[in-house]
Amino acid sequence: MPTLKEMLNEQVREGARELFEKIDERNRVRCYSCGHCCPIPDGQAGVCKVRFNRGGTLYVPWGYVGGVQCDPIEKKPFFHAHPGALAYSFGMLGCDLHCSYCQNWVTSQALRDADAVSPPLAASAETLVRDARRQGARVLVSTYNEPLITSEWAVEIFKHAREAGLMTGFVSNGNGTPQVLNYIRPWIDLYKVDLKSFDDRHYRQLGGRIQPILDTIRALHGMGFWLEIVTLVIAGFNDSDDELQRAAEFLAGISPDIPWHLTAFHQDYKMTDPANTTPEMLMRAAEIGKHAGLRYVYAGNLPGKVGDLENTRCHNCHELLIERYGYLITGYHLTANGCCPKCGASIPGRWGRAFEGQITSHPFLPRGRGLIAIN
Numbered sequence: 001m002p003t004l005k006e007m008l009n010e011q012v013r014e015g016a017r018e019l020f021e022k023i024d025e026r027n028r029v030r031c032y033s034c035g036h037c038c039p040i041p042d043g044q045a046g047v048c049k050v051r052f053n054r055g056g057t058l059y060v061p062w063g064y065v066g067g068v069q070c071d072p073i074e075k076k077p078f079f080h081a082h083p084g085a086l087a088y089s090f091g092m093l094g095c096d097l098h099c100s101y102c103q104n105w106v107t108s109q110a111l112r113d114a115d116a117v118s119p120p121l122a123a124s125a126e127t128l129v130r131d132a133r134r135q136g137a138r139v140l141v142s143t144y145n146e147p148l149i150t151s152e153w154a155v156e157i158f159k160h161a162r163e164a165g166l167m168t169g170f171v172s173n174g175n176g177t178p179q180v181l182n183y184i185r186p187w188i189d190l191y192k193v194d195l196k197s198f199d200d201r202h203y204r205q206l207g208g209r210i211q212p213i214l215d216t217i218r219a220l221h222g223m224g225f226w227l228e229i230v231t232l233v234i235a236g237f238n239d240s241d242d243e244l245q246r247a248a249e250f251l252a253g254i255s256p257d258i259p260w261h262l263t264a265f266h267q268d269y270k271m272t273d274p275a276n277t278t279p280e281m282l283m284r285a286a287e288i289g290k291h292a293g294l295r296y297v298y299a300g301n302l303p304g305k306v307g308d309l310e311n312t313r314c315h316n317c318h319e320l321l322i323e324r325y326g327y328l329i330t331g332y333h334l335t336a337n338g339c340c341p342k343c344g345a346s347i348p349g350r351w352g353r354a355f356e357g358q359i360t361s362h363p364f365l366p367r368g369r370g371l372i373a374i375n
């Protein structure tokens with residue numbers, strides 16, 4: 001029986017030329033697919049464990065998924081992109097960070113944590129797109145692990161998705177580089193960044209640095225991706241007024257129109273000490289965000305307990321525009337051209353001409369999709 005590492009080492013192809021270069025005569029390469037920019041000796045893998053150097057060429061994941069799920073787009077979360085749409089979501093294996101509270105650790109920490117066992121499923125881009133359409137998806141999303149580290153495979157799938165008329169998205173930690181953002185830009189519409197903290201020391205605990213993430217957020221907005229930001233609020237880790245305020249001021253300084261989702265932590269994986277986040281904590285954080293000038297601040301993971309913070313209101317006249325309960329859309333009042341029906345203000349986002357209904361407000365596994373476990 002091959003090991004997971006042996007299986008994944010077969011599911012590869014050469015990395016995109018834009019995303020690595022040879023840096024010396026000993027065949028070392030440097031990878032630019034994430035902010036680590038790993039120098040990788042011949043025969044070794046990068047920090048993510050899934051991109052490796054063989055003979056001076058970088059090999060990268062290809063032709064499989066770690067899992068597939070149909071999610072409401074609100075779960076990603078995107079609140080300003082086709083509310084109610086079904087987001088056909090696929091994950092790969094591996095990550096460039098190692099967050100102790102990861103809710104997707106079984107796939108993200110594969111190859112790093114012996115308890116994270118998730119068999120890869122063979123998939124082609126055509127199969128995934130065909131299945132996404134069959135399930136009624138409007139959007140195809142790379143998520144559950146860090147999509148930047150598997151950008152080549154995501155771009156291959158997204159080229160087919162575009163041909164089929166689907167939108168595309170990344171749900172990412174934002175640890176990018178200019179090279180990888182340029183590489184993915186033509187093929188991605190929506191981008192969510194998980195801004196985990198506003199303190200470099202905290203990022204180093206998770207295996208990263210804050211600066212590449214801040215640079216990526218700024219670049220994503222400047223390059224015209226539709227960008228939403230999430231911060232999982234964790235007591236004692238990132239919830240001080242000072243830290244939340246600096247994060248909010250940073251985002252508002254880029255654009256007050258960037259939606260900021262403040263979501264509730266629950267104990268998971270190796271982080272079982274902090275208490276679960278309360279509605280009061282999210283509401284306090286939301287006040288800080290609004291006070292900093294952000295126009296669209298949301299509280300998530302606690303349906304029905306955070307007052308008006310699940311809804312979208314016009315930034316100009318406060319008219320109620322989109323009503324939500326958890327992932328369920330309960331009211332939609334935008335005009336056909338994405339404006340407030342009362343004052344006419346243009347609402348930032350990617351809107352359809354009308355609400356197109358909602359297939360589900362709960363995640364479900366697609367059936368009969370023909371993916372098979374690799375072994």
Ligand code: SF4
Binds near residue numbers: 046048
């Ligand atoms: S994706 Fe990031 S962690 Fe993986 S090899 Fe490239 S630079 Fe290193």
